[in-house]
Amino acid sequence: MNAPLAPAFVNGDVSFWYRSIGVPVPTEPLAGDVQADVAIVGAGYTGLWTAYYLKKLDPALRVVVLEKEFAGFGASGRNGGWLAGLLPGSAARYAKHHGRDTALRFQREMFAAVDEVIRVAHTEGIDADLVKGGLFNVARTPAQAARLRAEVVAQRSWGWTPEDVDLLSTREMTARINVEGALAASWSPHCARIQPALLARGLARAVRVLGVELHERTPVTEIARGRAVTPGGTVSADLVLRCTEGFTAAVPGHHRDWLPMNSSMIVTEPLDSWDEIGWSGSELLGDMAHYYMYAQRTADDRIAFGGRGRPYLYGSRLDDRGHTHDWTVDALWRLLTSFFPAVKGARVEHAWSGVLGVPRDWCATVGLDRSTGLGWAGGYTGHGVTATNLAGRTLADLALGRDTDLTTLPWVGRRVRRWEPEPLRWLGVHAMYRLYRLADAREATGTPRTSVLARIADMITGH
Incomplete structure (x- = not known):
């Protein structure tokens, strides 16, 4: 490995986000058969948000959440910390079968979901280092700059106003974040920085306070009509909701539904070069490369920097411990220091990987089949931190038979062909x-x- 490593460098071990707060002691696994109104498989953001809103809407419901590891073990505890109002898919594809107005409404709901997460975190006392500083996208080649301008034009055509997204000059961009070689940039206010693991663990505490039964260390071996089967017992329920995102390929019968795509991150030591870098507003940072990056300045003055490493393992295998290949760490370090040369004197303190779910058409879905009582949500293609909140609210409304604006959004009931x-x-x-x-x-x-x-x-x- 060529990247400079801190003496306490860690590779894997879930993620850096848990390093600072400690990996939680899991709750007791399921021990025996139980009857519930709703069984939720997966205690990531989707499952936790769904459980939260179900209990808020109907406190009398018996809701049981089953998790193989611990709540927030997957992408929910490993992502880049972008609470961004970005659609989890293509506006044009959503509009194709549901109309332009419905797709426009979907986008506005995504913007609103950023503030909804912030509201719930405040209400429930979840300190997740939340700062709504907005999102920069930067272009560093002429082709990227052309794509950036075209993207803003397209966003305006899909209802984004100048208050939702704005083009910045190079001078305006580098005055806020001094990215080496920046040629153009855009900025949107609809994004907040979070510490992902703190949000996941805070949600897990909140749902348990509401009376949700959370069983960790409880792998589900079968999801079927009216039941979720585990080695320790079966949860019988009117509704069984699959909220497994990148781990969906491991669920029997769903091996080719969503592709488990890997994304990797590194985080630096705390930096003392911020005068050269700027970045004082806690904005999130992305770029317009095809092999794109994503980054945040953390609450303790590090840079957490991510991108694609080894994107996919043959047969949809899962490397669930989060270990990252040496060449990926080196590649991310080279890219980070090309963005910020002032970082070259620092070292990498942690590297990890996570798995996200990708449907065949790269558009997320939420659904409930009333004839079987089986529901699902996911396939966020890397835009799940905010989308999970909207999905959880939508799935809760579907489960309770509520006819709301959310249940008519274009991702509801959406089905696409399986992967090859x-x-x-x-x-x-x-x-x-x-x-x-x-x-x-x-x-x-x-x-x-x-x-x-x-x-x-x-x-x-x-x-």
Whole structure:
């Protein structure tokens, strides 16, 4: 490994976010059969938000949440901490079958969900280092700058106002965050920084206070009509809701529903070079590369920096311990120091990976089949921190038979074809990211147009 490592460097061990607060002691596993009104499989953000709103809407419900590890073990405790109002999918695809107005309403609900998470965190006393500082997207090549301008034009066509997104000059951008080589940038206020694990653990505490029964260390071996089966017993329930996101491929019968895509992160030591970097407003930072990055300045003055590492394991296998390959750590370090040369004197203190769920059309779904009592939510394609809140509220309304504005959003009941069998799945995903890397390299030479290689990659996987 070429990246400079701190003496206490850790690779994996869930994530850095748990390093600072400690990995929780799991609750007692399920021991015996129980009867419930609603059984929820998965105690990530989706499952926890669904349980929270179910109990808020109907305190008399018996809600049981089953989790293989501990609440917040998966992507909910490993993500980049972007509470962003971004659609978990394509506005055009959502509009295709449900109309433009419905897709526009979906976007406004996503914006509002950022403030809803902040409201609940305040109400429930969840201190998750929340700061609503907005989101910068930066372009560092002419082709990226052209895509950035085109993205803002497209966002305006889908109802974003100048108050929702704005183009910045290079001078305006570097005055706030001094990104090396920045050519253009956009800014949106609809994003907040969070410490992901603190939010997950705070939600877990909140639902237990409301009376939700949370059983950790309880793997579910079968989800079927009226029951969720575990080694310790069966939960019989009128409704069984699958909220397993990136781990869905491990659920029997759902192996090819959503692709488990890996994303990796590194975090630096606390930095003393902020005068050179700027970044005083706790904004989140992304870029317009095909092989994109995402970053935050943490509450304790580090940079947490993420991107795609080894994106997919053959056969939808899961590396659930969070270990990151050496070459990924090196690649993220090189990219980080190209953005911020002032960081070169620091070291990497932690590296980890997480798994997100990707449907075949790259659009998230929420649904409930009343004929079977089986429901689901997920497939957020990396935009789940905020989308899980909206999904949880929507799934709670569906479960209670409530006819609301949320239950008519275009992701409700959405079904798409499954991913191809192996080896086509592995070949397609790896070809896509190989082409994206090559496209970024070509665009770095100064070409003003998006590389045709990126367009081929989009065609291969339907991105």
